[in-house]
Amino acid sequence: MVNRVLRQKNIQFMFLFGFFLRDLYQQLKCEHEKFLRKQLKNSKVTVYRGQIMSKTEIEKLKDSIDNIVTSSFMSTTFDPAMSEIYLGTSMPDDELQSILFEIELNLAEKSFPYADISTISWFPSESETLLMPGLEFKMTENSIYYNVERKIWLAKLELVSDTIEKEDDRMLEGFGERRKMRYYIDLLMETLTDFCSATASLIETVFNHLMELFPREKWILAVKMSCLAQYNIDRDFNYTLALPNWDEALKYWFEYQDDEELNVNIAIGRIYYDI
Structure with missing residues (x-):
C-alpha cells in the first residue's frame, strides 16, 4: 500500500x-x-x-x-x-x-x-x-x-x-531547525511549481497539511501564497490572479522580518522582483 x-x-x-x-x-x-x-x-x-x-x-x-x-x-x-x-x-x-x-x-x-x-x-x-x-x-x-x-x-x-544531499548538508551546516525547515519548504515549493506540474488544488492540500503539522509556523502561509502566485503565472498566465497572492505572501513575510533565524528578506526581495 x-x-x-x-x-x-x-x-x-x-x-x-x-x-x-x-x-x-x-x-x-x-x-x-x-x-x-x-x-x-x-x-x-x-x-x-x-x-x-x-x-x-x-x-x-x-x-x-x-x-x-x-x-x-x-x-x-x-x-x-x-x-x-x-x-x-x-x-x-x-x-x-x-x-x-x-x-x-x-x-x-x-x-x-x-x-x-x-x-x-x-x-x-x-x-x-x-x-x-x-x-x-x-x-x-x-x-x-x-x-x-x-x-x-x-x-x-x-x-x-x-551529491544533492552533500550540498544540502554543507549549505545547512550551523542552521537552526526552523531555518532548515524553511529551506526544505522552499525546495518543496520549487518542486511543486517547476517539476511536477502541481494543480492549485494540490498546492492547497500540501500546504494545508503542513500548517496542520506545524501550526505555530505561520510563515508557511507566505510560501503557500507565493507558490499559488507562481502557479497563476506559469499555468494560467494570469497576473491579475497572481498579484493578490503575492500581496498575501508579503503580508505574512513582513510579520517575520525581525526573525533572524528565518532570514525572510531574500523571500521578500524575490517577490518584489517577480512583481
Missing part, C-alpha cells in the same frame, strides 16, 4: 502515511549505521532483486540514458538464489519478462539509507536488505542483457553518490 502511494506520487496519501514513513526512515537510518559498522572491512556489497516486468518496461530500461532513481521502498537480498525463487523463465518475446537486478552498493558513497533488516524481519532466512526511496543508480551501456542459458534478463546497477 505504501509503495503504491509512493509510485503514484499521491501527495494526499503520503501525508496520511507521514508518521509511518518518518518512523520507518528513522529506523532504517539507525540500521544503516549499524550495517556500515559491520561492513568496515568491505568497501562494497552486492544485493539482488528478482522482478517480473513487462516487455515494454524492459525496453525502456534498455534505452534509458539517465540514472535510475527508486520511487518506492525496494526489497533486496544478499542471496542471489533467494531472489530467483519466484522468477521463472521467459522468452524475449513474452509479454511478461523475468529480470534479476544485481545491485552494487558502494559503502563509501553518501546516500539515502539502506540496511540489512534480517535481524528485525519476520523472515530472517531471506537475508533481506531494504533500500529507501530516492536512491540513485547508474547503468552502463551493456548493464542489461538477456541471458540465453538462464532465460532471464540480467541488469547491473551501481549506487551513485547523493
Whole structure:
C-alpha cells in the first residue's frame, strides 16, 4: 500500500502515511549505521532483486540514458538464489519478462539509507536488505542483457553518490531547525511549481497539511501564497490572479522580518522582483 502511494506520487496519501514513513526512515537510518559498522572491512556489497516486468518496461530500461532513481521502498537480498525463487523463465518475446537486478552498493558513497533488516524481519532466512526511496543508480551501456542459458534478463546497477544531499548538508551546516525547515519548504515549493506540474488544488492540500503539522509556523502561509502566485503565472498566465497572492505572501513575510533565524528578506526581495 505504501509503495503504491509512493509510485503514484499521491501527495494526499503520503501525508496520511507521514508518521509511518518518518518512523520507518528513522529506523532504517539507525540500521544503516549499524550495517556500515559491520561492513568496515568491505568497501562494497552486492544485493539482488528478482522482478517480473513487462516487455515494454524492459525496453525502456534498455534505452534509458539517465540514472535510475527508486520511487518506492525496494526489497533486496544478499542471496542471489533467494531472489530467483519466484522468477521463472521467459522468452524475449513474452509479454511478461523475468529480470534479476544485481545491485552494487558502494559503502563509501553518501546516500539515502539502506540496511540489512534480517535481524528485525519476520523472515530472517531471506537475508533481506531494504533500500529507501530516492536512491540513485547508474547503468552502463551493456548493464542489461538477456541471458540465453538462464532465460532471464540480467541488469547491473551501481549506487551513485547523493551529491544533492552533500550540498544540502554543507549549505545547512550551523542552521537552526526552523531555518532548515524553511529551506526544505522552499525546495518543496520549487518542486511543486517547476517539476511536477502541481494543480492549485494540490498546492492547497500540501500546504494545508503542513500548517496542520506545524501550526505555530505561520510563515508557511507566505510560501503557500507565493507558490499559488507562481502557479497563476506559469499555468494560467494570469497576473491579475497572481498579484493578490503575492500581496498575501508579503503580508505574512513582513510579520517575520525581525526573525533572524528565518532570514525572510531574500523571500521578500524575490517577490518584489517577480512583481
